[in-house]
Each structure stands twice: as C-alpha cells, then as structure tokens.
Amino acid sequence: MSSGAVPTQADEAVAERARSLSGDAWHDLRRSAVFWTATALVVLMSLIAAFPGLFSAIDARTAACSLTDSLRAPDANHWFGFDKQGCDVYSRVIYGARSSVLVGIFSTLITGVVALFVGMLAGFYGRWIDTILARVTDIFLGIPPLLGAVVVAKALSGQELGIWPVVLALGLLGWPSPARVIRSSVIAARHQDYVNAARILGASNGRLMFRHILPNALAPMVVVLTIMLGTFIAFEATLSFLGVGPRNTISWGVDIAEAQRWIRDASLPLMFPAGFLTATVLAFIMLGDAIREAFDPRLR
Amino acid sequence: MSRFVIRRLLQSVLTFFGATLIVYALMFSITTDPLQALAGERPLNASQRAQLTAQYHLDRPFLVQYGYYITGLLTGDLGRTIAGRPIVDVLAEAWPRTIQLTLITMAIVIVIGITGGVFAGLRRGGVFDQTTLALTLVVIGTPVFVLGTVFQTIFAVELGWFRPSFAPEIGIATYFLPAIVLGLLSLATAMRLTRTSVAENLRADYVRTANAKGLTWRRVVGVHVLRNSLIPVLTFLGTELGLLMGGAMVTEGIFNIPGVGGRLFQGIRLEDGPLVVTIVSLLIVVYLITNLLVDLTYAVLDPRIRHE
Amino acid sequence: MTGAVVSHAPHLLDVRDLVVEFHTRDGIARVINGASFHVNAGETLAVLGESGSGKSVTAQAVMGILDAPPAVIRAGQILYNGRDLLTMADADRRTVRGAEIAMVFQDALSALNPVLPVGWQIAEAMRVREGKSKAEAMTRAIGLMERVRIPAARERVRDYPHQFSGGMRQRVMIAMALALNPKVLIADEPTTALDVTVQAQIMDLLADLQRDTGMALILITHDLGVVATVADRIAVMYAGRIVEHADVHALYERPAHPYTRALIDSIPRQQARTQVLKTIKGLPPNLTRIPPGCPFHPRCPIRQDICTTLLPPSVDLGGGRTSACHFASEVLDGRL
Numbered sequence A: 001m002s003s004g005a006v007p008t009q010a011d012e013a014v015a016e017r018a019r020s021l022s023g024d025a026w027h028d029l030r031r032s033a034v035f036w037t038a039t040a041l042v043v044l045m046s047l048i049a050a051f052p053g054l055f056s057a058i059d060a061r062t063a064a065c066s067l068t069d070s071l072r073a074p075d076a077n078h079w080f081g082f083d084k085q086g087c088d089v090y091s092r093v094i095y096g097a098r099s100s101v102l103v104g105i106f107s108t109l110i111t112g113v114v115a116l117f118v119g120m121l122a123g124f125y126g127r128w129i130d131t132i133l134a135r136v137t138d139i140f141l142g143i144p145p146l147l148g149a150v151v152v153a154k155a156l157s158g159q160e161l162g163i164w165p166v167v168l169a170l171g172l173l174g175w176p177s178p179a180r181v182i183r184s185s186v187i188a189a190r191h192q193d194y195v196n197a198a199r200i201l202g203a204s205n206g207r208l209m210f211r212h213i214l215p216n217a218l219a220p221m222v223v224v225l226t227i228m229l230g231t232f233i234a235f236e237a238t239l240s241f242l243g244v245g246p247r248n249t250i251s252w253g254v255d256i257a258e259a260q261r262w263i264r265d266a267s268l269p270l271m272f273p274a275g276f277l278t279a280t281v282l283a284f285i286m287l288g289d290a291i292r293e294a295f296d297p298r299l300r
Numbered sequence B: 001m002s003r004f005v006i007r008r009l010l011q012s013v014l015t016f017f018g019a020t021l022i023v024y025a026l027m028f029s030i031t032t033d034p035l036q037a038l039a040g041e042r043p044l045n046a047s048q049r050a051q052l053t054a055q056y057h058l059d060r061p062f063l064v065q066y067g068y069y070i071t072g073l074l075t076g077d078l079g080r081t082i083a084g085r086p087i088v089d090v091l092a093e094a095w096p097r098t099i100q101l102t103l104i105t106m107a108i109v110i111v112i113g114i115t116g117g118v119f120a121g122l123r124r125g126g127v128f129d130q131t132t133l134a135l136t137l138v139v140i141g142t143p144v145f146v147l148g149t150v151f152q153t154i155f156a157v158e159l160g161w162f163r164p165s166f167a168p169e170i171g172i173a174t175y176f177l178p179a180i181v182l183g184l185l186s187l188a189t190a191m192r193l194t195r196t197s198v199a200e201n202l203r204a205d206y207v208r209t210a211n212a213k214g215l216t217w218r219r220v221v222g223v224h225v226l227r228n229s230l231i232p233v234l235t236f237l238g239t240e241l242g243l244l245m246g247g248a249m250v251t252e253g254i255f256n257i258p259g260v261g262g263r264l265f266q267g268i269r270l271e272d273g274p275l276v277v278t279i280v281s282l283l284i285v286v287y288l289i290t291n292l293l294v295d296l297t298y299a300v301l302d303p304r305i306r307h308e
Numbered sequence C: 001m002t003g004a005v006v007s008h009a010p011h012l013l014d015v016r017d018l019v020v021e022f023h024t025r026d027g028i029a030r031v032i033n034g035a036s037f038h039v040n041a042g043e044t045l046a047v048l049g050e051s052g053s054g055k056s057v058t059a060q061a062v063m064g065i066l067d068a069p070p071a072v073i074r075a076g077q078i079l080y081n082g083r084d085l086l087t088m089a090d091a092d093r094r095t096v097r098g099a100e101i102a103m104v105f106q107d108a109l110s111a112l113n114p115v116l117p118v119g120w121q122i123a124e125a126m127r128v129r130e131g132k133s134k135a136e137a138m139t140r141a142i143g144l145m146e147r148v149r150i151p152a153a154r155e156r157v158r159d160y161p162h163q164f165s166g167g168m169r170q171r172v173m174i175a176m177a178l179a180l181n182p183k184v185l186i187a188d189e190p191t192t193a194l195d196v197t198v199q200a201q202i203m204d205l206l207a208d209l210q211r212d213t214g215m216a217l218i219l220i221t222h223d224l225g226v227v228a229t230v231a232d233r234i235a236v237m238y239a240g241r242i243v244e245h246a247d248v249h250a251l252y253e254r255p256a257h258p259y260t261r262a263l264i265d266s267i268p269r270q271q272a273r274t275q276v277l278k279t280i281k282g283l284p285p286n287l288t289r290i291p292p293g294c295p296f297h298p299r300c301p302i303r304q305d306i307c308t309t310l311l312p313p314s315v316d317l318g319g320g321r322t323s324a325c326h327f328a329s330e331v332l333d334g335r336l
Helices: A009-015 A021-030 A033-050 A089-125 A127-141 A145-156 A164-174 A176-190 A193-200 A205-242 A252-261 A268-295 B002-029 B034-039 B046-055 B062-075 B087-122 B127-141 B144-158 B168-202 B205-212 B217-247 B249-254 B260-269 B273-301 C055-063 C090-096 C118-130 C134-147 C166-178 C196-213 C224-230 C248-253 C258-265 C328-333
Strands: C013-024 C027-039 C044-048 C071-080 C101-104 C184-188 C216-221 C233-238 C241-247 C315-318 C321-323
Touching: A021 A268, A033 A089, A033 A268, A089 A127, A089 A164, A089 A176, A089 A205, A089 A252, A089 A268, A127 A176, A127 B002, A145 A164, A145 A205, A145 B002, A145 B249, A145 B260, A145 B273, A164 A176, A164 A205, A176 A205, A193 A205, A205 A252, A205 A268, A205 B144, A205 B249, A252 A268, A252 B144, A268 B127, A268 B144, B002 B062, B002 B273, B062 B273, B087 B127, B087 B168, B087 B217, B087 B260, B087 B273, B127 B168, B144 B168, B144 B249, B168 B217, B168 B249, B205 B217, B205 C055, B205 C166, B217 B273, B249 B260, B260 B273, C013 C055, C027 C044, C027 C055, C027 C071, C027 C216, C044 C055, C044 C224, C055 C071, C055 C101, C055 C184, C055 C216, C101 C166, C118 C134, C118 C166, C134 C166, C166 C196, C184 C196, C196 C216, C196 C224, C216 C224, C224 C248, C233 C248, C233 C258, C241 C248, C241 C258, C315 C328, C321 C328
Parallel strands: C027 C241, C044 C216, C044 C233, C101 C184, C184 C216
Antiparallel strands: C013 C027, C013 C071, C233 C241, C241 C321, C315 C321
16 A cells, blocks of 8 residues: 555645636736726826826917917927817817816716615615615616706806816716616625625624625626726717816817817818827726626636 | 516606606706706896796796696697797607608618627627627727717718718708718627627527537527527617617717707707707606617516516 | 346447547646447446536537537547447538437526427427427427426426426426437436435436337436436446446445445445545546546555556456456455
C-alpha cells in the first residue's frame, strides 16, 4: 500500500484559483477594446467639461463674435470655423461640454438616489408597500419622457435657474426604469440563503438592506445608470434643441438648433457639436453596455 | 384571463389620472404666475388676465381646476389654443399625417429590424452580427435630432435624394426620409432585442428536445425558436407604436411635418400652453391604451402569463 | 431479461472507444475519453456516474445533438444496427434521430416548449415526419398520453407544460419520445428532478413500456438506488471512461473496481446508523487536466505506483464483466 496523503478538498479549491463573478467580469472587461475606448472618451469629455481653458485658448463665454466672420471656413487659429453669429465654433464646442456633462451627472445622481430608495423599499418590504410603489412607478412611466421633460423644463423656464430645471425634469422622470431594475435585483437577492442567515443572526432590516443585499444589486444598477447618463446628456441636448434647455449657457443642443437653420450654407457648425455630442453619449452607453456584457453570466 | 384584463384596465385608469394630474400640476402650479405660463412670453393686460382666469377657473382650488380640465378632456371639449383655434380642429388635421408617418415607420422597423435581428441572432458572433451591433449602437447613442439634422443635411440638401421638408404634393413619398430617421432608433432597438432573444432561445433546452425529435433545423428555428423569440419583440413594437403615434415631436419638427408631434413642437416654440398640455394628456391616453393592448397581446402569445 | 452472455451477434446499439473533447477557454477538456458500451433490444443498460463523468454528453453524442463547436468528436464509432452513425450524412442521421433512437431529458419544464400545447408537441413528430394529418396525429397523441398514464388525457391535451406537475410533465416527455416507436430510448436522468414516490412511478412506467414495446432502454443516472430495480446491466462511468461493466446483481454483490466499491459503500444503510457515513475523498478531476495513469488514482484507497503512470486497460473478467483497474481481479475477490 503506498502512502501519501490524498489532497484535501481545501487544497484543491485554493489551487483551482476559484474566480467569482466579479473576478471573471473584470477579467473580461480588461481585455475589451470597447471598454477602454469608452472609458477614455468619458475621461476626455469630463476633463473638457471641468477644465475647458486647457483645451481652448478662446473663452467662448466672453469671446467677441463679429458678424464679418459669419460662417467662415476653418483656419489655423479656428479649427472648426465660425457659426452664423461669427463665433468660433471650436471654443463653443469645448465650453458647451460643461452644461451637458453636468446635467448628465446631476440628473443621474438624483435618479440613482430616488430609484435606489424606491427600488429597495419595494423589493425588500414587498406586499402593500410594493403595490403602492408599483402604482406610483406606473404613473410616472405613463408620462412620455421627452414630453414630460419638456413640460417641466418649460414650466420652470421662466426663472433664471440655469441647468436645474432640466436636471430636475430628468431626475423626476427618469427614476422608474432603474427603480424597477433595482427592485428585481433586491427581490432576487432577498430570497437567498445568506440573507436569511444574516437575519437569523439578528441583523436589522436596515443592515440587511445595505450590507447584504445592496452589494449584490449593484451591478445591474451600475449598468443602467451608466447608460442613463448617456441618454440624459442626449435628452439635455434635445431639450436645448427644442428651446427649453438651460438659458444663457453655451450648449451643444442650442448650437445644433441654430446651425440647422443654415445648413444649406455651411454644414460644419452643425457637424462638430453633433459629433462631440454623439461621441459623449455613445461613450457612456458603450461603457454601460460593456459592463453589462461582462457581468452577464448567461453570455459565457 | 378576464381577471387579468380587469386588473390591467383598473391599473390603466389609475395611471391615467395619476399621470395627467402630475402633468397638469407641473404645468400650472409650479409657476408662480400660471397666467403668464399660459401665455408664454407675451405680456398680458388686465382684460386678458380676467378672461384667462375665468376660462381656466384659476380662482378655484387646484383639484377643482383639475376636475374641470379632466371633465373637459373626457367629454371631448379640448379647449382652444392661445390663438383661439379649437384644439379639436388642430388635432383632426394633424393626426392623419402622424398616422401615415407612423405606419411607414413601423413597416421599415418590422421588415428590416426583425429580419436583421433574426439573422444576427442565428449567426451570433459572425460578421453580420458584429456589424449590426456596432451600427445599432451608434444609432442608439445618437440623439434623434442629430440623426435627423445630419440625415437632412446629407440626403436632402447635399445629395438631393429627398425633399428636406414636408411636401404634400409628392404624396406619401414625403414621409420616407422622416420615417427612416424616426424608425432608425426603433429599428436598432428591435434588431438588438430580436438578436438577443433569438440567441438566448437557441440555447434553450427545448431546442435540444426539438432536435432530438429529428426535426430539420429550419423547422426548429422557424417554428420553435421564433415563436418564443418574437414575443418580447412584438411587445416592444407594440409599445413603440404607442410612442410613435405620440409624437415624433423632434422628427416632425425638423422636417416640418404638420402632424401631432409637429404641432406640439410648434406649440412649444410659440409657447402655447393649453395646446401643449392638452396634446400631452391625449398622448398619455394613447400610450396607456397601446400598453394595455400590448399586455393583452402578450397574454395571448405567452400562455404562462394567462395563468398567473 | 437475463444478463447478456458474451455473444458475437451485432448489438442493436454499440458505442466503441468514443472520444469527445470540449474546447473551453481554460483548455481542451476530454469529456469522454474512450467509452465503450452496448445495448440490445429488450434490455436496460444503466450508465452510472457522478456529475461531470460525461454521461449526458455520451447520450447527446449518440443522439447527435451535441453543440458542434465547442464539442468535437475525436474518435470512436457509434454503431446502430451495424451502421456507424458518426460517418453518416447529416440527413441520414436525422432520419435515425427520434424515429429509431429517442431521448427523454431531465428537466421537463425547460425541455418542453413553454408556448405550445403538450398535445401539439407530442403530435409534431408524427405530423412532420410521418405525414399524418392533424386530427390523426392528435388522436394518437391522446393515446400516447393515456399510455403513459396521464389522467384525463383528452381534456389535458391542449394544456401547456407549466400547467402540469413535475411527474406529469415527465410523462409527457416520455410520450413525446415514444411517438415514432423508437427501438432505443435514452433516458437522461429522467427522475432526478422528481420526488421519491414519483420517481418510483416513472421507473415502473419505463419498465412497463419497455416490456410492451421490446425496445432497448439506456438509463443515465447517478442514483444507485433507482438503478437497482430497473436495470439489467450497469456501466459505471468515471472521467469519461467506462470503468466497470457488469450485470446488476453481480455489480452490487461483488464490485470489481475501487470506484464502484466506494460508491456502493457510500450508500447509507439502516444497520449502520451509529457509524460515520462513508464518502469518497477528493473531487472528480478537472477534465482539462486529467492526471496521468488511472484518472481515479488521486482518490483511490488502494492506489499503487503503477496507477499513477499507466492507464488501466479494460480487463475482461468473464461473464460479460469488465473492469478498468490494474487490480480488477483482486478487487473482485476481495483481496484488495
């Protein structure tokens, strides 16, 4: 009979380099070109929004526009040419990033907080709380989003409130979708044994919700919110395009609206802001998509 | 089944009142001067104020005002625009245009979106699949007004293939470019949805069973896979239909189509409060009805829902 | 129904040295590593093994429904009535599938199409492959449902899978498999998802059906208890190979392979209530990195040096028994 210990299960488990779902997901993400491209774009746009002075010598907020430059072609100092008003398109595009990105960030924050709150309460407590919140969600979902946003933004547009009417509008109308996602994750997590185990050990509801269930509901929420950020930026631009966006702010939407009227004469003043807008929106959406694909166990 | 229908009906009614209440509240109560909001940026004199106050019962409590508004809506009294034109007339003229646009758009979405999605789903990972994924992502990421203006620039102004604005004299062809623009987003989403649904269902256990029965691949896909895959797609299309009817506001605006969306767009530009609010309320109704029909269709298509 | 005596007449279904690989991101897994077994009309063969032993893949390979990438059939033959299924044209293979060799799957809820009525699904094969009319096929479907003992078949033929209980659903699957009167029925863990009492009913049903039709039955399972009452012969599978093959009684009374012996020893017995349950130490091997020599050696209580280097051949112990162990005779006689 030969000797030699049979390897124990613990040894073999360690030797197997067991990977969790997050580990697997990160492994995939790291190798995804889409992920890195999207992240790079997001970082770039955020920098442009935060420090426009680094990217443009001309301060579009104070620049003097001369009608003699109206719709002039690009040159060495004015890479994107001039718009109808004679303003430098490049600096307007750079400075326009701020309102878009800020609106995106703030409205996503509001949406995220509200959705988290509603979703967790509905998913965790269930029964009549869930029913009431579900009906409230239905009501908000019944309002066509763009139209609702327009109405809110328009209703508040009388006062000089900057980007806040739009942020409020988007936050108010955007929360139902992520709330539903969070609710499903919470419901799924709630029935897991580890939650019951924690409950038996005496964890309070609050602790259960935040320490145990929330981390597991996080992944889908991150995906939804990232994508929403992109769509909110698109929304803000659309609202600006329609004339109900933030006033007295340089905005891609407004510039596109203006440029659209003169496309027969010059297309560049339309194309550049449109390009930047699309790139930014796409960056966030692609990022969210990449994260979602990485975390989806069914796609393995 | 009938319990399901009744439950959904009640939910829809509740949602209708809730949503319209919110819209109404937003429009009239947030602003400090609702009269001014009604009239937009034009200043009002005393007699105009008095008339508007009486017309909109603004001296009454909020819920009463809402009550008047809803009763009016439900009895068909839709009020008048800022210019005094009966809103019913405005809509009677505008809606057929929107319907035509919607039908052409849906045709494009269904034909290209679903067939494309099925092919992409069947050959997941293939060249066709990757290309469509990339293109659809770009479409989804690009705001409609950008797509619209860019397409208008390239295909109508530069290339001259289409008219840049609504031209009733060329009949239904005037809706083609707008329909493409409008349909692009729905098409992209439908294609992706179909693709994912088909790809998922291809790996389902019942496909293995169907194969084990010795059925041809064509039958397995054509009968079993499609039957299951298309359920979410069809329900999505149903919802899209409701949204499209509503308003392609931006697209109709860009191409100057005097449909419901176009009128809404104009109403916003001209700051015509009553028109905007009334149209939005009606759109909510349309949206709710379509959603209800979609849910019913879902129950018909997926027997598992019926027995909940 | 006695154990098969070594005969040289061709078997109804004869699987020889089958090798199937799966190409995964972690490497190539040899899921089936030289498996051989056979079955004749009127016989029940049980293929017994733990999860990951390759038994379901074997069944799917025989049916020809493996996902072609990532699975690759590397070697071997699957002879049905003397013809090798693996070298047949796809169209011919498809003729065999369902009509000659049929399969019943484990989880009937996911294996049945959820949006189509059960009667329709049972009748489908008859309509499409035998050209029967809708009415005729439906009548036959009702007949099949009655045969598998589904009560009120006529009323339930238009119901959907989710409206049946687990046991009833499994009967629907069996009815569907019998639709074209196959000569071989492969049942892949048909009772694993069911309660014990329902398990017994389904097993009885299968036994009765086999008696009535004279078909060959291949039962794939991990449950020793289920197998004892129904099977004629047992093929024990480990890491993609058949490590022991014997008549059912002979196997239980005197196993000839350490793995089989450990399996039998691990069955909880009434008399041994106060004793610690016996388990088999360790885990089944990672199929991308099968250890050299005998794949069972890391867990084998009688492991010797030769076991770590040389793959044991399948030793013929006489009377139709084989065992893939260097010390098969010793294990058989109880000397090791």
